[in-house]
Amino acid sequence: MNGIFAELKRRNVFRVGIAYVVSAWVVAQVAELVLSSFEAPSWVMRAVLLSLAVGLPLALFLAWAFELTPEGIKKESEVDRSQSITAQTGRKLDFAIIGLLVLALGYFAYDKFVLSDAREAALIEAAAQSEASEATESNAKSLPTDNSIAVLPFVNMSAYEEQEYFSDGLTEELLNLLARIPELRVIARTSSFYYKDKEALISDIARELNVAYVLEGSVRSGGKAVRITAQLISAEDSSHLWSKTYDRTLDDIFGVQDEIAAAVVEELKMSLLDDVPTAKEMDPEVYPLYLQARELSRRSTQEGHQQSIELYRQVLAAAPDLPAAWAGLAENYLVMANKVLTPIAEGYDQAKRFAGKALALDPEYAPAHAILGWVAMVHDHDLQGAARHLERALQLDPTNTQIVRPAAILLFNLTRFGEAIELLEYGVARDPVSSALYSNLALNYFAAGRAKEAVAAYRSALRLSPEAVGVQSFIGQALLADNKPAEALAAMQQEPSEPWRLVGLAMAHHALGEKAQSDQALSEMIEKYGDEWRYNIAYAVAFRGEVDRTFEWLEKAREINDAGLSEVVAAPEFANVRSDPRWLKFLESIDKAPQQLAAIDFTVTRSD
Numbered sequence: 001m002n003g004i005f006a007e008l009k010r011r012n013v014f015r016v017g018i019a020y021v022v023s024a025w026v027v028a029q030v031a032e033l034v035l036s037s038f039e040a041p042s043w044v045m046r047a048v049l050l051s052l053a054v055g056l057p058l059a060l061f062l063a064w065a066f067e068l069t070p071e072g073i074k075k076e077s078e079v080d081r082s083q084s085i086t087a088q089t090g091r092k093l094d095f096a097i098i099g100l101l102v103l104a105l106g107y108f109a110y111d112k113f114v115l116s117d118a119r120e121a122a123l124i125e126a127a128a129q130s131e132a133s134e135a136t137e138s139n140a141k142s143l144p145t146d147n148s149i150a151v152l153p154f155v156n157m158s159a160y161e162e163q164e165y166f167s168d169g170l171t172e173e174l175l176n177l178l179a180r181i182p183e184l185r186v187i188a189r190t191s192s193f194y195y196k197d198k199e200a201l202i203s204d205i206a207r208e209l210n211v212a213y214v215l216e217g218s219v220r221s222g223g224k225a226v227r228i229t230a231q232l233i234s235a236e237d238s239s240h241l242w243s244k245t246y247d248r249t250l251d252d253i254f255g256v257q258d259e260i261a262a263a264v265v266e267e268l269k270m271s272l273l274d275d276v277p278t279a280k281e282m283d284p285e286v287y288p289l290y291l292q293a294r295e296l297s298r299r300s301t302q303e304g305h306q307q308s309i310e311l312y313r314q315v316l317a318a319a320p321d322l323p324a325a326w327a328g329l330a331e332n333y334l335v336m337a338n339k340v341l342t343p344i345a346e347g348y349d350q351a352k353r354f355a356g357k358a359l360a361l362d363p364e365y366a367p368a369h370a371i372l373g374w375v376a377m378v379h380d381h382d383l384q385g386a387a388r389h390l391e392r393a394l395q396l397d398p399t400n401t402q403i404v405r406p407a408a409i410l411l412f413n414l415t416r417f418g419e420a421i422e423l424l425e426y427g428v429a430r431d432p433v434s435s436a437l438y439s440n441l442a443l444n445y446f447a448a449g450r451a452k453e454a455v456a457a458y459r460s461a462l463r464l465s466p467e468a469v470g471v472q473s474f475i476g477q478a479l480l481a482d483n484k485p486a487e488a489l490a491a492m493q494q495e496p497s498e499p500w501r502l503v504g505l506a507m508a509h510h511a512l513g514e515k516a517q518s519d520q521a522l523s524e525m526i527e528k529y530g531d532e533w534r535y536n537i538a539y540a541v542a543f544r545g546e547v548d549r550t551f552e553w554l555e556k557a558r559e560i561n562d563a564g565l566s567e568v569v570a571a572p573e574f575a576n577v578r579s580d581p582r583w584l585k586f587l588e589s590i591d592k593a594p595q596q597l598a599a600i601d602f603t604v605t606r607s608d
Helices: 002-010 013-037 042-065 086-140 161-179 189-193 202-209 250-267 287-297 302-318 323-338 344-361 366-378 383-396 401-413 417-430 435-447 451-464 471-481 485-493 498-511 515-529 534-543 547-559 563-567 572-577 581-589 594-598
Strands: 066-069 072-075 148-151 213-222 225-234 240-249
Touching: 013 042, 013 086, 148 161, 148 189, 148 202, 161 189, 161 213, 161 250, 161 287, 202 213, 213 250, 225 250, 240 250, 250 287, 287 302, 287 323, 302 323, 323 344, 323 366, 344 366, 366 383, 366 401, 366 563, 383 401, 401 417, 401 435, 401 563, 417 435, 435 451, 435 471, 451 471, 471 485, 471 498, 471 572, 485 498, 498 515, 498 534, 515 534, 534 547, 534 563, 534 572, 547 563, 547 572, 547 581, 572 581, 581 594
Parallel strands: 148 213
Antiparallel strands: 066 072, 213 225, 225 240
């Protein structure tokens, strides 16, 4: 027995076995990492492990039967023992084994202290996504699904791709028409158009949007001729309840919308308190221009807005009494001012002017009231005027989530967080994949001291709109409120927008006691963005507990009428300075002291 053991040792079989096992372990770990990154099927990893296992006896056999010599590999039986160099080979194998062990130890440390942190972060993110999904489902199920419908974007079947604005516009017009039926819950445009050009089953879309029915169709237009096909589908079994094709001209396009709305009501066997609403007609010559102008404005680029403005002016040259076109013109200037794509004061002034023209033509045109309410709130700092316009807008169109959102923002600015949350949860039920609504809902959760719910809602917003700026920074601020500064810093570091990232880093590093890093981020923020981001700098230094500096920056923000001041009362970041006597005086100077806010009468109308 001792002879066999000695021979195995002499032939380096043990060394080869050890070297092979260590090498196989390293290969298996690397293979697992690489294959998981490429989401390879599980059988691929099993095949790798099986190959490694089969290779061990083969390696031992080769070590026993063959020997490495200066002339190359030979059978052991052919090597003269006096010429054997197995001792030298053994020493080389010893060094190789030591090297492999060092490599294995290094990988173990990397896995323990680096990859484990990444996996933990992934688990945290997965848990957060789960929370967000549960929140989405909870909000979506807050309304019954008996009389609920999603109108999916009608497919453009025209010969030219640029005609898509017409099919999209017609879809939106039909959606808005159905939304005027109080007894019918209609999913908002944002959520319906979320599924445009996406491969998804009708049953899956209906489940995600929590609706009982789906309306879809196609549009083919050429010259004045239009062919529209519409079909109503039951989400329960994907059966077609109704389908019809309309061959009409542009002169009769509004009649088709009326017929489709009436057919939906009839098929759903709904009992309406009022008659089925009918479409507001428009000159068929300018209707395509109007739809194209509206679609261009949604591109949210300076070029898109300018093209939209030009088309709206063409529409108004032919039809100057069209409130929707005046409001569309106003909305372009409003969005450009919000995004600083035009001089802010000029943009808001133009928005007020054109929205006023729309109301002069139709005092009950809800979108114009909403625009004037927004300008009054964020630019004029006239919360009473904002309340008057937004209250009227909600009365006229309570299901419109484009009105629900600014109304909830006003409630936030009035520190009525509970009411704002109720209104936004209602909005999410009608627009369940709206990133903007989730962001506003998160902000109110945050202000109400519900940090965990705020993080979950912000992550829902980011999942729905991964390119959104600022959201990672907001997640970080909510995590700071939840006493998780390390996680907050990680979120801030992922923020793609530099000013939002710098503000967040200044706060997160401060919370971690890393003064030098906090100072550096804040200094860079002030140097690069001190002229435009004064309000944000004010709340960053407030979070850092620098009271005098906070009021200096608040005064600077007031000098430029910074839009952020509209939410200064409710912002949690100013908690450190609220006990200072200067806080109340500053709020009074901008008409936002508690007693001034309490005097503002704002009644919320909601259609349940």
